[in-house]
Amino acid sequence: MIKKLLITFSLVLLSFSTEIYAKEITKEIIRSYKVIANPMRMNQIADRFEVVKKLTTGYEVYVKEEDAKFFLELAPSAELINANTQSAFYADKSKAESLNISKYRKFADVERDLNTIAASYKDMATLESYGVTKGGRKLYALKISTNNSNTPRPEVMVTAATHGDELVTVEVLFSLINELLAGYGKDPRLTKIIDGRDIYFIPVVSPDSFEARERYVGGIDPNRSFPWPENTTNKTVDCIQGIMDFSNAHKFAGSLDFHAYGKLVMFPWGYTKQAPISKDEVILRDLVRSMARENQYKAGQISTTIYIAKGSSADYFYWKNKTEAIAVELADQKVPSYNSIPLVTQEAREMTWTFLEHFN
Numbered sequence: 287m288i289k290k291l292l293i294t295f296s297l298v299l300l301s302f303s304t305e306i307y308a309k310e311i312t313k314e315i316i317r318s319y320k321v322i323a324n325p326m327r328m329n330q331i332a333d334r335f336e337v338v339k340k341l342t343t344g345y346e347v348y349v350k351e352e353d354a355k356f357f358l359e360l361a362p363s364a365e366l367i368n369a370n371t372q373s374a375f376y377a378d379k380s381k382a383e384s385l386n387i388s389k390y391r392k393f394a395d396v397e398r399d400l401n402t403i404a405a406s407y408k409d410m411a412t413l414e415s416y417g418v419t420k421g422g423r424k425l426y427a428l429k430i431s432t433n434n435s436n437t438p439r440p441e442v443m444v445t446a447a448t449h450g451d452e453l454v455t456v457e458v459l460f461s462l463i464n465e466l467l468a469g470y471g472k473d474p475r476l477t478k479i480i481d482g483r484d485i486y487f488i489p490v491v492s493p494d495s496f497e498a499r500e501r502y503v504g505g506i507d508p509n510r511s512f513p514w515p516e517n518t519t520n521k522t523v524d525c526i527q528g529i530m531d532f533s534n535a536h537k538f539a540g541s542l543d544f545h546a547y548g549k550l551v552m553f554p555w556g557y558t559k560q561a562p563i564s565k566d567e568v569i570l571r572d573l574v575r576s577m578a579r580e581n582q583y584k585a586g587q588i589s590t591t592i593y594i595a596k597g598s599s600a601d602y603f604y605w606k607n608k609t610e611a612i613a614v615e616l617a618d619q620k621v622p623s624y625n626s627i628p629l630v631t632q633e634a635r636e637m638t639w640t641f642l643e644h645f646n
């Protein structure tokens with residue numbers, strides 16, 4: 287009898303979690319607003335919503351459609367910039383076609399390409415999986431290393447698609463991985479980069495939302511769901527727990543997290559306007575400035591360059607793992623025309639090599 291009850295109970299649980307997942311992959315609608323408010327009110331807004339950009343006057347803020355009413359109570363004078371930031375790419379079919387949206391990798395392409403790379407560069411590239419998502423997708427890290435000795439080299443991590451709707455980050459990461467590996471033994475600079483450190487590339491931090499082309503995971507912003515010094519037990523989502531465990535198990539000297547968009551290169555903290563301790567601040571500020579030398583991205587601390595953002599990856603890795611953790615906002619769109627990927631890669635290339643060379 288008890289056994290029967292248990293089976294029934296777990297079946298109910300199972301169908302319940304399937305239903306939750308089905309909800310997760312429904313197309314989300316995100317509005318964007320322009321907000322001008324006093325600092326106290328802006329802090330309240332940033333606590334609950336994602337401030338994505340500093341405008342000439344005010345800020346651009348992302349608001350889920352279902353939260354719009356509550357948002358407008360906080361910011362009654364907010365101006366609607368875009369009623370659906372996702373629709374331009376996916377709902378409007380002719381626009382999607384003109385941008386060649388269908389050429390962007392889906393998760394199966396990512397999986398296939400990672401396996402191809404690992405098979406083509408057996409001496410240097412190893413494909414690891416550090417977990418599985420609720421949706422049954424593997425969390426992949428591609429390790430590039432030529433170290434066969436017992437002397438450890440610095441470990442660095444480069445990540446993309448923490449936000450599943452920032453498709454350009456994944457394409458750029460693959461371009462850079464392919465260039466780096468193809469250059470080994472031919473290009474002295476790239477050879478030195480590979481020989482000097484163990485590099486872990488994670489092209490898709492959030493596979494389920496990436497496959498759905500969505501920003502959030504079950505309605506939660508992954509890049510606001512890391513714990514931070516003032517909220518050490520922040521409840522997180524599966525893929526973020528995965529990358530936290532992965533990072534905690536390593537000793538990353540540096541991490542570089544690609545987002546889109548905004549043309550920014552930034553260091554912690556995001557959760558406070560306070561700077562990191564001064565010896566770190568000097569190093570981090572110098573690093574982002576050197577990374578921005580060629581592409582002229584705006585370089586600075588997250589909280590002062592955009593706005594206060596609590597629970598982001600850079601804060602976590604810096605706080606927990608003492609990693610020199612950098613966040614980049616690539617390009618001027620999340621999903622630019624597919625044909626412009628070489629241009630965005632050009633923006634990212636020198637910045638990424640400079641970042642990697644910093645760790646030795």
Ligand SMILES: [Zn+2]
Pocket residue numbers: 448449452509544545546
């Ligand atoms: Zn992002």
